[in-house]
Amino acid sequence: MSDPTNPNPAPDADLASFRLEKLKKIEALGIDPWGGRFDGHVAIEKIRELKAGSFDEPDLPVVRAAGRIVGRRGMGKVHFLELWDQTGKIQVMLGQKQIGDLGWQLANLLDRGDLIGVEGQFGRTKTGELTIRANGDKSLTILSKSLEPHPTNYYGMSDMEYRLRHRYLDLVYTPETLQRAKQRILILRTIRDYLNNIGFNEVETPTLHSIAGGAAARPFTTHHNALDIPLFLRIALELHLKRLLVGGIEKVYEIGRVFRNEGISHKHNPEFTMMELYEAYSDYRGMMDLTEGIIVACVDAIGGGRVRPWGDKQVDFTPPWKRASYSELFSEHVGCSLEDPVAVLEAARKNKLEIGNKEHDVLVQELFEKCVEDALVGPVFVYDYPAALCPLTKRKFGNPKLAERFELYVHGMELANAYTELNDPITQEETFKKQLVGMSEEDSMAKMDDDFVRALRHGMPPAGGLGIGIDRLVMLLTNTPSIRDIILFPLLRPEV
Template sequence: MSEESRDGLEAVRAEKLRKIADLGIDPWGRRFDDHRAIAAVRALEPPKPVEGETPEPGPAVRIAGRIMLRRGQGKVVFLEVRDWTERIQVFIGKKQVGDAGWALVDLLDLGDLIGVDGALGYTKTGELTVFATALTFLGKSLTPPPEKWHGLTDQEVRYRRRYVDLYTNPESLQTFLGRSTIVRTFRKVMEERGFVEVETPTMQAVAGGAAARPFVTHHNTLDIDLFLRIAPELYLKRLLVGGMERVFEIGRVYRNEGISPKHNPEFTMMEAYQAYGDYHAMMDLTEALICASIGAIGGGYERPWGEKTIDFTPPWPRRAYLDLLREHAGVDPDDFEAVKARAEALKIETKGRDRDVIISDLFEATVEDALAGPVFVIDYPAAICPLTKRKASDPRLAERFELFVDGIELANAYTELNDPYLQEDLFRSQLAGQKEEDSMAKMDDDFVQALKNAMPPAGGLGIGIDRLCMLLLNRSSIRDVVLFPLMRPQTSRSSAGAAADGEDESEI
């Protein structure tokens, strides 16, 4: 659709808006109390029509929503009205709504918001319908909706104009309502298990808690650079030192890295820390959180994922990292020459790199995609886990797990390292060779000082909320479960119009 056509349609709707105002009606609506969700109205049971008999009057109802379809002519009009719970048909007759109501009907467009008072009943064809007795205008849509209400089909436009995507694509709205249910369930489970929700800084003087490139900002008054957090971990552990024994936080973290179907630079995590626990306690907690979420959104443990089905029935298997590497890479991790040869065959750089870093890259290349899951991968090489307690039985290994489902990492957890001397040594060894712009390129001395006040032995857990929602709600891209994913800004209205017409724009 050309810019001129869009302007023309908007002008027609703007004229209708003026005429609505001329009727003495506020075209932007007012408070509309006591309306019921359409799903609740549909759950009512009005009398069924009996052939040859006058229908009994149904219950009086009041609804509000957006006009999605319109048909009819003469003195009778049918509308489909939708709110965020359901849709329902509305019958409007001139006799029933009077001259004033009928004057408004002529000015209604698809996309407008209206309130309807009426009686619930059935048409002769048996369709549940609200028979209107009064209309209340609640808002004018000046922009025409997608043609024929098929909804936005161009993926980029759906992400860019989420406000249209939500009201034209019911499955998109249900996805985000499902996401809210999952997050609400997380909070409920955590509260039931004695955890308290806290908030920690999102702007930090030292970026830490994960290996990632941070976003940098500047505080003018203090004249210092700050980092948008890449993880809340080190602050949450400070709370363990302070005596808050079970804490969690659900919030945004920021990593200045690529954009892909599995990664948005701004994403949501839940991190939790439990004093006197370990990584086994975190496995139990992870399983409980995800299984409770499945129960809350419904659909059972066997869930569709694209063309596959994933069975989340607990308990989930726990597999050792090195055993999986032997199985899928076909090498003995203790045979470093064999590991190097296999890595080089896969074009993984080995020169001058630490043994366990090479093993980590080899694991990523050969094992992760083979993990159908859900499966807990446990006991990682200690050298790649600088915040994790070592296994007493084998200090080369760290008490860490990652949860994988169909090759996607959903959760990461440790038995937390609480030895301040070892933590300082590991920080220093990790900092060696770090690029200035990378995270953890600066020692967090205050965190080490905090550990010297005695942090209790603890288990810690991080779960990626966005990726979990992708899997449980069967959405192939992280952008489908993030309301407003990062996009390249559009430079003009014409480019926005081109995208709206389905022309592909490369934003990455």
């Protein structure tokens, strides 16, 4: 099997059949090709920070490193390897005289992709290259033999499909992929630290639901054999977290996977990561302050300043962020009042929307999506949505046509969604019933979550709730236009 990224591989290094022969030869030397415990090794990044003198100098530091061979070249009785770990790379020099006969035989059986441990002096070659020079009969240890060929182009693999299907290689040979993965880890850690430090409690709620609720989305269905009942992969975290508010956990959050049986695009993956939180005795304006604090903390954590690139544009995350009502933005960009049904209908025709028998509020939202969203440079909090679009949201006191909700937009992309939560069980039950009108019994959404309504009837405190799409947040902060590049293992069609 040849390397698809290298049409002319060296037969003794890049064909799986030759690697298998080398495996057998290593075993014949009495060496375990799959290695074992290797204590005392130091990250390559830390080794490179040490003072390095010429190899002609005495008393050079002795170091131990472990990593993957990503490059190699032979020069007579010396091999030069490029050793990589997640912190960086460094040159390793294997001399026949320094590592002994057994070590030299092993060195000649190594390939790109093999994992090794090495111990030796750390210094600089005559050309100034930082190098570990193996020294001693036991200075070279094989930790795992790679039986498949590795890409030859160290600076990246050109075929995106190949990279996605071989993410484990993409992380090694495409530095940007590893950097994004680390930044995602840091962003998640920052969110947790920020929330934990202000008294929030992280919880885990069920992934399998008997009722698909908390959002308007098509669920993935499955079946529990022992109970003989249909179940759904969760489409939201919301309803179980609110139950915990009823139970007295006044600041609660979860970061977890949700699943929606819908399309795939550069912004959508069928399974994605959400952060949802709820805070008793707060509201949607409190959630604006909290959202701003969380995201600015993430921006500061990954470094690079608060003015960051997004494609050929820029985003200034310096607080405070703009706040604008839904109605004023609608009037500005659509050119009419959202409360004028005749003008809205005319605007819908002008913008070539399908009208049919659509309700007024549906046309309003479609016009907002077409005419307003792309114009929102942001970060901007869009607040006070039409109540008909927000069945789980508390109505504005004195103006029930408006819901206390905001969405955060940056360059037309929705990044966060928040409510003043509806804690009135009577209104909640009425809105659930309205949602169910016209739905067939086969539709999983055509069921009311009676237990959730019962929980509300026991008394839920007034609260603010917030949801942030983690994948989109990472996309934005790392200037990555496709969601596939910031999810380590995005959904792909099976290989044929």
